[in-house]
Amino acid sequence: MTRSSDFFLSRQESTPLIDVLTTLKNKPDAAFYVPGHKRGQGISDSLRYLLGEGVFQADIPELPELGSLFAPDEAMAKAQILASEAFGADRTWFLVNGSTCGIIAAIAATCNPGDKIIVPRNVHQSFIMGLIVSGAVPIFLNPEYDPIWDLTLSITPYSLEKVLKENSDVKAVFLVYPTYHGVCGDIRSIVAITRRYNIPLLVDEAHGAHFKFHDALPPSALSLGADLTVQSTHKVLGAMTQASMLHIQGARIDPQKISQALQLVESTSPSYILLSSLDGARQQMALQGERLLTHTLELAQIAVENIKKIDNLGVLEFTEKRPGFHDLDITRLTVNVTALGISGLEVDDIFREKLQVTAELPMLSHLAFVISIGNTKKDINQLINAFRILNHSFSSSPDLPLSSAPHPLHPSPLKLSPREAFFAPKQSVAIEQCIGKISGELICPYPPGIPVLMPGEIITSEAIAYLKKIQKLGGMITGCTDTNLNKLNIILN
Template identity: 40%
Template sequence: MKKDQRRTPLFDAILDFVARAPAPFFIPSHKMGRGIDPRWLDFAGENIFKMDLSEVRGLDDLHRPRGPIAEAQALAADAWGADRSFFLVNGTSAGIIAAICGVVSEGRKIIVPRNAHKSVVFGLIVSGAIPVYVPAEIHAEKGLVGGISRKKLESIYAENADAKGVLAVSPSYHGICGDMRGLIEATHARGGAFIADEAHGNHAYFHEALGPGALALGADCACQSLHKMSGSLTQSSVLHIAGDRMDASRLEANLQMTQSTSPSYLLLASLDLARSRMALHGREILDRLLFLSEAARRELTALPGIEVLGEELIGEAEIAGYDPIRLVISARELGVEGYELYRLLRDDYNIEIEFGDYFHAVCVLGIGTAKEDVDRLILAMKDISRRFGGLRKPLVWDGSLPPAPPMLMTPRAAHFAERVRVPRREAVGRICAQTLAPYPPGIPVICPGEAITEDICDFLDAQIGKGRPLHGLDDGDPDGIAVVKE
């Protein structure tokens, strides 16, 4: 970091504009808060609405930055060690779609993990790329998606030498980190570009116990949800690029396509401030969080029947690291599913966690986590451990996945083809027009363009029969599946 990270040029420019108190004949229509519902104004205060501005005098233009947005983005690039950074107001999802379209185009190949976020599938649809899916290792005992080894990527590249690049996620929602160094080196050895999905990993750059982040390891692009881990407002993210493998001008054009022409200045200001805070105080903030999470991990793992994921996973299922800040709790020994744990914590203890899956309750700690919150979680888990001790049989993971189906069309061709919904059993042999992903382990069991096999139908029946959440299912027609019309 070389720049003065105390600077917050965009936030300052917004304050200057507000101080000038102009007669507002620009959009948005609430006119700096005057048209906001009084109940909301009363609750939130007027200043927040005064900051809800657009490309007015002195506030630059996200799609052609020359002033404070350009400077704020340059400060972000400096803080994360990138060459250039782009603020995102439609989340990391918008960045991932733009990045995929920056690396690959219609009919070209890109290597992506099978367990990627759905924005990756959207990126494939928009780009028209041919995906080469890499199956991640499964940690069967823990019901977890592991990592992808460098060896596996190299063998996939050997068969797909024309692939233009690789996208990989690290850390995952469950805090699992992959061998990013190995994957980046293997990608570059083949002349490909590497996109890191660091939606959950942007804090890692500010503490040596967490990093290094993908950019420090040579990634060409990193998409980061600062709202998830670095304290900015929901929906605000950053896309960084480094080196010359990404075509910056095409990327900028892609970002114009995936982002609003009316970006929220509240979101942009929050990125400016979150960057400054992390750059200046990230280490001490993360020190405190590491202390809190480690203390909680120790207390929780000492409870009968309770496990918390951690560094002991390293080396298993191609897992190369673990984000110690994430608290992923399992009560499988007590026979309590993660789904139930999620509901118990919410309904009996007023504790809202991120989500539950079959084995795990995923609790996300962040820069605003207070010790009292962690203490409440520990107290609740103590009670749950006592309440359920000796009552049920331990859970056994039964979620082995069916073999990946053959791809008969690109995701784009399947998405844009005429589609019909048919009952699942009648869909065997047809081309799927949608994504269906069961939890756990969160790997899509079928993506658009793939053939629906008997195995897949059996698997879906079993999942639905057990009442397991299936992303992509239509609540109004749970038996139906969207297929390409013949």
């Protein structure tokens, strides 16, 4: 071990937020501050039964020793500096409202109302909310699409450069890296382009917070030169749900603007339990990340090898670079089930009800499973076994055009900006009469949260057919005022 890595590890051992919370939790103090449960003394019996008192004793507000999330000093500042060192950033912000708030803030910090931002159409709904908040105007790029897998991939450097040549006034480029299914595009070449044009590259790395800590994973966005990245630490590492990070590097992003924008979208009473879970997750990865991820990668490999041997199943693998697909995170396991004659949504029901396995993302033709540092060999065996039983119970059926309803990612142009559409008066209309009208709602199957219809977009028959199909098969659709999907809110033009 070199002296500098020795120094890094000894610094990374410390957990400033956890240490202060531990001290405060045990302090014999009469609490006359919020929250009202007063360190667990006032909680209901049902909550005590569910969570115990410990978690409430640590549920302490922004006391001076902890430091403020919005003007970081004390432990808060130290914890974020340690995270920036561990994740390879110039500066890091802890987030308590998921990557969702980081993405909205990233857009608001880089784009003024009317500014253009380039973005792939398979973007998460939080990006659209960022457009509504900031008033930025999207230039959508269609990502590459794999019809065999019914999967959207990344945008290509070529398609990005083409749009940049046609639009000299673009203020930011937004990239999803990796996708929900672990697919990584050619971010290296995309960085080269955005640097040449001197435009900030903002990356939704919600599913890639682990990349930095193992060489067998795709490289992290920061290591390849992205200006800003937002990571859902809670999705793939050991932080609690909603705990995420936003990192920046270089001079193209103004840190003051990020801090201001974050205040728009985060609570003034951030949970220090969530924040300290970021502190712990960072320490764990800095000290043990490589070892833990080696094990995770081994588990993922076992799952891939065994599931692909089962008849009628396909496993998404990376064979060679192609447009929109330059790398794959194998801890994201995607299994195609179309040859079994049932949809991924139906498989998910069978798995959950009968086989004690729950997927992350069931879709029409496949299911994605997140394999992370928390999984065990037993989990993997259970998953392999569930697929064996499934294959045994279902014979292949030829009449299945399941992937004949791909995500309709080729939208008609926006008639209104998402912000204009959000604030425009709306009318509720029978869904059959909505084709050709302007959508007033952001409608997504969730997960994955990729909008099928966004405010301001023309409603197409493909979009409605896709939503109906997902609904029929039991998928969850969010964003529509009428949850039965009989009516949609449209904007009259």
